[in-house]
Amino acid sequence: MAKYKMHVLVCGGTGCTASHSHEITDNLKAVLRDKGLEEDIQVILTGCFGFCEKGPIVKIMPDNTFYTEVKPEDAKEIVEEHIIKGRKVTRLLYTDPEKKEHVSDSKHMGFYKKQLRIALRNCGFIDPENIEEYIANDGYAAVAKCLTEYTPAQVIDEIKLSGLRGRGGGGFPTGMKWEIASKNHADQKYVVCNADEGDPGAFMDRSILEGDPHSVIEAMTINGYAIGATKGLIYIRAEYPLAIHRLQIAIKQAREYGLLGKNIFGTDFDFDIELRYGAGAFVCGEETALIHSMEGKRGEPTFKPPFPAQSGYLQKPTNVNNVETYANVPIIILKGANWFNKIGTEKSKGTKVFALAGQINNVGLIEVPMGITLREIIYEIGGGIKNGRQFKAVQTGGPSGGCLTEKHLDTPIDYDNLIAAGSMMGSGGMVVMDETSCMVAIAKFYLEFTCEESCGKCSPCRIGNKRMLEILERITKGQGCMEDLENLKNLATVIKDTALCGLGQTSPNPVLSTMNNFWDEYVEHVKDKKCRAGACKSLMQYVIDPNLCVGCTSCARNCPVNAIQGEKKTPHVINAEICIKCGTCIEKCKFNAISIK
């Protein structure tokens, strides 16, 4: 990177791409060319910076200026003011919501202060489509160290000592997994990277693959060396075209540099990687289902044992790890297990990436050390609840997890504490909810997802989840009875106890945890036919307060179904039979005359 005087890093994550970050890049390059600066200033489209709420992000190095919500037309001003004249464009700087001051260095922003980026270390810093940038940042040094200094057993020992656990959900110790696979002898073994991220509120794997694909390739190579596998497969969602594109480039470059293929680093170790595409099935995140899918079959899970480490892809010993787990491996090798295992809690070492979303000010991708509290995440990193509303719950672990409430705000987050609190780490979705979220509706939302994604192989998941969903539908429509609640609880318990795979066994968690923490809300829906969050449509009615309505007709004109009647300058009335409860009238009313009952 040295030959350039300055680098302009533009976020190329999906969120920022959707907000035209490619156009920003093009415009920046065009302006620089006009000014004859293209030799001095490099513009790089990087992976995700994480701060999606304020995207698109543009960062100027080396002075670490962090511009937010940049538009393509801002390119000229950035070049002319900042790059040429050295004056920061203050209107594009982040404003601290409390101090109301501009902050130009991301290190001083609440969003980044408490973060520790290990898995995301290169995301937002390097050009993911250029292997030299990865190498310049110690890339492929870890695999070199393994191949030339360590025996496979030493590599496994290092990973074991680091305390790294699987980041895909279950939290199985990675080193132990490698050890089991290494001890099963076979003519061929496989290393598989699970990039079938399916949690509907998580996108960290995608960000890593888009922002730092080489770290995964390097880690898989180390994994292959450790267990004696020469073939690697990345099972990736077909819905991630950008990640696929970058992986393809990365694999090609790694081959060209001799970092994949035969005799890597002049040793007799061979390793290569192929891509396999998922086709839209959440259950394929389960490793046996994933393996069947890679074999070109329906992605149905099978009973374990045999574990993939014994009999996996094409009946050969197979080690499956997820993207984020792999992203940790090279740096553990380089900095040593004893560096890594000092971060985190006693049983959960290192960091975890979370996709922070929902009713929170700073939506984005964050990486925090294990043991951080929810309060720190929500109020310091997340900047608190949106619109100054009241915190109600946070959902972690996606469709397999549960809700945590006020009383969990100061619990250190790690694998075991989350399970004890009735949730789980999962792949790292973290959705913050305020009082406008109905907990019964949230449980229903996750069950809709599970029902849609159930493979249908075992009866508890195939039929049981459908029945749970039907009960929740009745409850949210005000048609539930107390017996429904009893049946719901029994069903949830039995499904958890009897379903075939991880998807089925954890699918009742959203129901169980909301029932445990928000039982009153369930009872209210059933007995009082009331949804306190005002989220269950059937249980609410839109009404116009005649004392506040001035008859401006704005609501009636905007109502998509013409459900509002009334003369000009006289109070209007909503016809409840026609009203579809879309909420447009509330938004359009300037006099706060419309409310939900």
Add this chain to the structure above:
Amino acid sequence: MQSALNKDLLNSKISVVKMEMINLTIDGKAIQAEKGLSILKAARIAGIDIPTLCYYELNGQKLENRPGGCRVCVVEVEGRKNLAPACATEIMEGMVVHTHSLRVVNARRTVVELILSDHPSDCLSCSKSGHCELQSLAQKLGIREIPFKGAQSTYRKDNSPAIIRDVDKCIMCRRCETVCNQLQTVGALSAVNRGFEAVVATAFEQDLVKSSCTMCGQCVMACPVGALSEVNQTRQVIQAINNPDKTVIVQTAPAVRVALGEEFGYPAGTIVTGKMAAALRRIGFDYVFDTDFAADLTIMEEGTELLGRISKFMNGDKDVKLPILTSCCPGWVNFFETNFPDMLDVPSTAKSPQQMFGAVAKNYWAEKLGIKREDMVVVSIMPCVAKKYECQRDEFKENGNPDVDYSLTTRELAELIKQFNIDFNSLEDEDFDMPLGASTGAAVIFGATGGVIEAAVRTAYEVFTKKPLEKVDFTELRGLEGVREATVDFNGTPIHLGIAHGLGNARKLLEKVRKGEVQYHAIEVMACPGGCIGGAGQPYHHGDFSIVEKRFEAIYQEDKNKELRKSHENPYIKQLYDEYFGEPCGEKSHHLLHTHYFDKSKQVEIEA
């Protein structure tokens, strides 16, 4: 192939030697069982019953359906977080298992209630009522109401000529899918859709007749509920019997007589030939004949065809097709028409015994009785579901009138006997009517795998060598191994024979023949495991293959009981040739007793 078989055998012997025992406790009982067994099997050996639903095994036929999907067999294993499926959990040293703890009973009951909540409750009129495993399970668990009301999945009903698919009743046990794909390699069925909509169906949920289905019916045999059943034609048969203008003739296949008794409480393997003939007469059939007669006739035709091909081959005719393949089994005929269209000239052109009988009845016997073929109704009692399809094939009709009008399964016959209020168990034995009820032991063994080829050898040997057989029993041709082979010495000429039962085994053998890897003179194929005794029209064995093994023994017992053991010795067969056909494979028999085959393979046609 010989060496491959020996290797298999060797491996199985090695595993016997290496057997390691595991100590565990099930329901407080200390048990020692072989390493590698599932909790389910260990418990069964110890006499502890764990209910199952999706689990299906054909012992000795290398078929196991163990998706672990129904979750009915869940048990509590101490130290484990979740309940474990007994069928798929391997036993471990020191394991402590509870099969009926409160937690297990509640879970099992809830799971069955869930399955019932997505299952039609028309038990009273369901084809599997009384044989339904879900029904028995609900009974066993004392389910009186289903607490979960909700949507039920609905699918289009598919009525093929032989098999009815009522997919609303499918419980996703996958037995049919496993049988269709692994045992039979037919591939007509697959799990389709996912989640609540998941079900086992044909491609595009099209009709079976449009799929690669051979109508073998092993899916019907495997289905624990009423999702797959045979087309029931008892009503049409009763109407024919009640019609005074019709002469109704019945023929019964060899395998029926060793299985029918099971429907009336007799142990498997009981021979009920005499009672069956008596019952058919009580039902009101005008003539009670025997398909065995036609089996003897088949040997005359097929045996002659075989000898003809062999002698041409030995005389250096390069165009002659060897091996000759048997063509008695309609499932097998459908299978090779679909999968081996390049080999349509290899199988014998001889019709199956059912169809030979129909042709003889509607021509020879109708002429003898002086009635028109339209006024004669031929009913067959078959251990088979595919026979229903076979008798409706166009080439077996004359001016739209079929040689065999209705083909009933063994199960349908039992139903008829019950409907006619006949006390089967107290019936005195009666004989078949003559002449079309006369048969030899060679015809009886058509009912078991290897029987057709043995029957053919008994006759061909004597015709070929012009010497009497010293020993009638060719035990080297018998057995329940999926693929077998033997060489019989025809007075110095070695005749190589191959045998396969189960269509998957047939496929393996045929592919070797196609590639020229094996040389046989003749091959016998039966679609169902065990041959017709394991046919899909037989009483349901619910995966207990020892029942089929007992029928197997009974078939050879019935053969031994016969006075005549070789088809060409059947005096009425001789009479039939003298009076009507002239000689085997002659012009008249070519017209009435032989058939041809069609290419049913799928081809892509390029649109202009």
Add this chain to the structure above:
Amino acid sequence: MARVKLSESKAKKIKEICAAYGNKAGEAINVLHQVQGEFGYLPAEVQELIALELNVPVATIYGIVTFYSFFTMIPKGEHPISICMGTACYVRGAEKVLDEFKRQLGIGIGETTADGKFSLNCLRCVGACGLAPVAMIGEKVYGRLTPDMVKDILNEYK
């Protein structure tokens, strides 16, 4: 002989794709991906030919196609609309946006308008949670949606 009708160019393309994957049954999903990429959807006759080429029962292929939500047997509209129903979008009101799309187009999820212009689908998390709720029309992402924006957005394509 059971016949499957296909145009010559289609049949040729499918055979080429299967051959590129060595006509291996284990490559079924890759083949289906590529064929769908080529034709936009996977009608019955296309599956029949793939089954023949890979030498697997067509029921197996159909079982795969109906298992994965990415595969479709119905042609998509000229402008396929995907509404993100990931958690982040859901809690920020994606359901209301979806309802409005359904109402404006008069079609349900998984359907295509009669004129073939639009088809409607849900997907889970496009990774643009900062813009929630999000919808995609073709490759274009629309963020921070409210129901009253739907009509104007659709007008861009009419």
